[in-house]
Amino acid sequence: MDFKALSVKEAYPFYKSLYKEVKRDYFSFNGLDFFNLRLFKGDFLLLKNRFDSKVYGLFEKGVPKILATHYQAKDSTLGIANSLGSILVNSSVSQSEITTFVSNLKIHLKDIDGPIYAPINAHFNLGFTLPNPSIDSTKLTFLTSASSEGLEKLFYNNDGFKQERKFYSLSFKVADCPEYVEKIKSGLSERPPEYTVEKLSLTNYKQDIRDYNRIINESFKDHWNFFPLSFEEEWDLMKTAILVLKRDYVRFLVHKNTKVALNMFMPDFHQVFTNGDDTKNMMRSMFYKKAPKRVRGVTTCIIPEYRGKGLLKYVRNENLLGIFADGVLEVESSYIDQDNINSLENSKSTGAKYSHEFNLFSLN
Structure with missing residues (x-):
């Protein structure tokens, strides 16, 4: 050796x-x-x-x-x-x-x-x-x-x-949480009129990624070992992500023409992908993206000056209702840091239960 x-x-x-x-x-x-x-x-x-x-x-x-x-x-x-x-x-x-x-x-x-x-x-x-x-x-x-x-x-x-x-990862099956589904339906009318929810734009995709980058950087700046990406670095990653994103599952909360919060889910392509041929996997993704049965919450965040007002639920709930309407059967929230108590409690409030966990190591 x-x-x-x-x-x-x-x-x-x-x-x-x-x-x-x-x-x-x-x-x-x-x-x-x-x-x-x-x-x-x-x-x-x-x-x-x-x-x-x-x-x-x-x-x-x-x-x-x-x-x-x-x-x-x-x-x-x-x-x-x-x-x-x-x-x-x-x-x-x-x-x-x-x-x-x-x-x-x-x-x-x-x-x-x-x-x-x-x-x-x-x-x-x-x-x-x-x-x-x-x-x-x-x-x-x-x-x-x-x-x-x-x-x-x-x-x-x-x-x-x-x-x-x-x-941690938590998940819930939509059929097991009828009360939660009804709760978020009835809560949509409570959103303050000065706030709107917008889907990711494909025609203005680059500008939306610029806003995505800004919201992520401002929201996570105090999280464990976070460092911000420049827009150029973010764009280098996200310009190809458009192939697997479903625009209906990426939504922004907007106040006075400024995007202030973000909620993003992705179809769980692992249900149809194999560790094999890219061309076949991309074809599978095109079909699965139309009617996914399982989705994963990628991120939910709001810039600091808008926190504590109960606003984040409006963009999340509107996104989830669209996901439910697509016939999705299971929703997962994952990679929630052990110290992020708010996100853990937020996931549990949807009826989600512990699914599995991930570990980070250091060289001993």
Whole structure:
């Protein structure tokens, strides 16, 4: 076994070959190879602007068995200064090989001051956390974290990493919550007349993403290890997201011609995607997007000066009624931080119940 430190450019061919070998063992890659390959290549503007990257791997006779990228923030005061992400592990790897990899990794990163979190692909927007072991794979929704036998060996069966933080998922089946459905129907008329709700615009998509970026940055600025994206970095991610977004499920609360809050759901494409061919998956998404049966709440937020007025429910409830009208059977809220008590209570108020959890680790 050989442990190697590589540049991102040197590592990319190895990432491609290992990804091809292991992706069918992972649940759930987002089903779109082009996104994952861009990540391995370091081809997002966010990565180029904000991070220096180095890839570490364990090789057997020149063939990679484990690959992981160390992302080091150029400005250590913003967000997470050091993380390990883009982690691929061949499920055939032994526990002793895991130990060898982690031991060498610690030697190479011993001069890093502060925690090294994993698995985070440099920034939350690019994917993070690991679900509980042996989770039902159908509960992992589109664009959430991935797991595999190899990843469980690395994080859960090895003392090289310790758990740092939990994120929760709650869900409810629409048929089980008739009182809640009636409650939000009757509450629509209570929205103050000076506020309106608007759907995501496809004709003015770029401007709406500019507003989305502003609302996210203002709303989450005090959250754990958050750092804002520039509009250019956000647009680099969202200009292709239009392929999988359903505009009816992205809504803004508007006051005096200014968007002040956001509620966003996505169809759970994991129900129809496979870790296979992009073209077939995109065709599946086009059909599933028309009548999804399961959706995931991506974000709900409001800028600080509008908090405490009970306004967020108006944009959320109007969005949910449209979702119910589409025949959606199950709604999930996920990646709710352990300290975000308001969001946890808000989800429970819909009738949602605990579904599963995700864990964030640090190099021990």
